[in-house]
Amino acid sequence: MGATGFALFFGINRRKLWIVTVASAVSWYIYLLLCNILPHFTYAMFLTTVVIVLFSTLAAKKLQCPVTIFSTPILIQFIPGAALYYTMYALIRGNPHQSAANGKSLIGQVAAMSIGIIAAETITKLARILYRTAKQYLGIFSERAKQFADK
Numbered sequence: 001m002g003a004t005g006f007a008l009f010f011g012i013n014r015r016k017l018w019i020v021t022v023a024s025a026v027s028w029y030i031y032l033l034l035c036n037i038l039p040h041f042t043y044a045m046f047l048t049t050v051v052i053v054l055f056s057t058l059a060a061k062k063l064q065c066p067v068t069i070f071s072t073p074i075l076i077q078f079i080p081g082a083a084l085y086y087t088m089y090a091l092i093r094g095n096p097h098q099s100a101a102n103g104k105s106l107i108g109q110v111a112a113m114s115i116g117i118i119a120a121e122t123i124t125k126l127a128r129i130l131y132r133t134a135k136q137y138l139g140i141f142s143e144r145a146k147q148f149a150d151k
Contacts, residue, residue, distance in 0.1 A: 049116025
């Protein structure tokens with residue numbers, strides 16, 4: 001429900017709101033599933049972020065809108081606020097070892113999200129380049145190009 005609230009806050013129209021809501025629920029399911037499968041939750045954070053950004057890119061392409069309409073509200077709920085809170089709390093309470101441990105976890109989560117976004121964008125760009133190259137050199141045409149060529 002957090003993603004829906006942020007989507008409403010950002011002014012996303014109702015037609016796209018249900019996509020954000022369903023994608024948010026599915027992303028949490030994927031994250032929790034990966035947390036049980038993978039040895040560390042930062043790996044789950046990384047893979048979930050990749051899936052979210054790839055989905056957002058495909059949905060944005062299909063609906064002809066910016067990717068951030070979908071990715072921002074969904075990813076915002078994964079920002080590690082609790083890890084930041086406990087890092088600062090331990091630091092203020094004078095427990096540097098606990099603060100360092102929490103800070104390490106925090107940096108791992110943030111890095112996993114950042115690298116996941118970069119990886120998904122790289123995958124998307126590579127897919128576009130491969131598609132354009134295949135289309136140009138192998139003679140693969142879209143339906144519009146075939147219709148235009150037939151006339």
